[in-house]
Amino acid sequence: MVTVHFRSELFMLCRQAFARVLMLSRGKVCVSRTHAFIFSNCTHGQADSVLDTFEVYASTHPSFSIGPDRGEFVEEVVKRLAPLRVLELGMHCGYVSVRILRQLPSTGKLLTVEVDPHTADKGEEIILVAGFKHTQFKVLTSSSEEAISALRSHLGEKNLDLVLMDHDPKEYLPSLLALQREELLSPGCVLLINNALDTGAKALLEYIRTSQACLTVGRQVQGMMELQWGKVAYPEGTEC
Numbered sequence: 427m428v429t430v431h432f433r434s435e436l437f438m439l440c441r442q443a444f445a446r447v448l449m450l451s452r453g454k455v456c457v458s459r460t461h462a463f464i465f466s467n468c469t470h471g472q473a474d475s476v477l478d479t480f481e482v483y484a485s486t487h488p489s490f491s492i493g494p495d496r497g498e499f500v501e502e503v504v505k506r507l508a509p510l511r512v513l514e515l516g517m518h519c520g521y522v523s524v525r526i527l528r529q530l531p532s533t534g535k536l537l538t539v540e541v542d543p544h545t546a547d548k549g550e551e552i553i554l555v556a557g558f559k560h561t562q563f564k565v566l567t568s569s570s571e572e573a574i575s576a577l578r579s580h581l582g583e584k585n586l587d588l589v590l591m592d593h594d595p596k597e598y599l600p601s602l603l604a605l606q607r608e609e610l611l612s613p614g615c616v617l618l619i620n621n622a623l624d625t626g627a628k629a630l631l632e633y634i635r636t637s638q639a640c641l642t643v644g645r646q647v648q649g650m651m652e653l654q655w656g657k658v659a660y661p662e663g664t665e666c
């Protein structure tokens with residue numbers, strides 16, 4: 427069992443390394459080119475078509491989108507949790523945002539954060555092209571740090587039921603600590619950490635391992651790790 431798990435993780439790491447080499451040989455990820463391709467090749471108003479077009483683009487161009495396997499994993503989690511408030515850190519061109527939005531309950535809302543203003547504009551337009559409305563999502567154009575410190579004003583009395591971290595792995599631990607400090611996570615909140623095996627995310631994994639952080643590690647798909655906040659019984663005197 428352990429060998430099978432090790433082999434599949436090794437396979438996944440090789441695949442990621444191969445994808446990175448391929449990406450470097452093809453050039454840099456280009457937001458404008460990604461946006462233009464999606465905008466002119468998808469059927470407007472159809473989220474499925476937007477996602478298919480992203481995948482066609484990613485098969486021939488460098489892309490940051492997480493792709494169909496991890497994308498379906500995210501959708502499974504959204505379907506299961508039916509979260510009312512979702513935070514995405516690292517929106518890029520909106521691929522995962524569209525996947526989250528098409529599974530969100532009708533009263534749910536996605537807050538999605540992107541540090542680069544040009545990328546934020548292009549990503550927002552793609553989400554609108556997919557047929558979603560500003561009543562269902564809000565793009566916060568700022569760093570994760572700034573966005574988290576202002577998040578309470580967007581959430582009101584509600585807390586987050588789901589957080590997807592796909593921004594900068596070195597920022598994962600500071601983001602988690604800020605979310606905890608600001609008391610923004612609801613009990614049972616799920617955190618999905620993309621590229622959790624990246625060296626930049628080491629500090630977060632070490633924190634989870636050593637700090638009785640009230641986080642339970644769940645499923646992992648291609649380096650995307652599911653964590654659950656605050657549902658474990660800890661020894662007396664330990665607070666979640």
Ligand SMILES: C[S@@+](CC[C@H](N)C(=O)[O-])C[C@H]1O[C@@H](n2cnc3c(N)ncnc32)[C@H](O)[C@@H]1O
Nearest residue numbers: 490491492516518521522541569570592593594
């Ligand atoms: C890997 S891409 C996200 C891909 C996206 N989740 C998807 O699959 O469609 C990472 C994005 O995070 C943004 N980013 C990087 N560091 C950030 C930070 N500290 N705060 C907010 N956004 C950040 C980058 O500009 C980039 O667009």
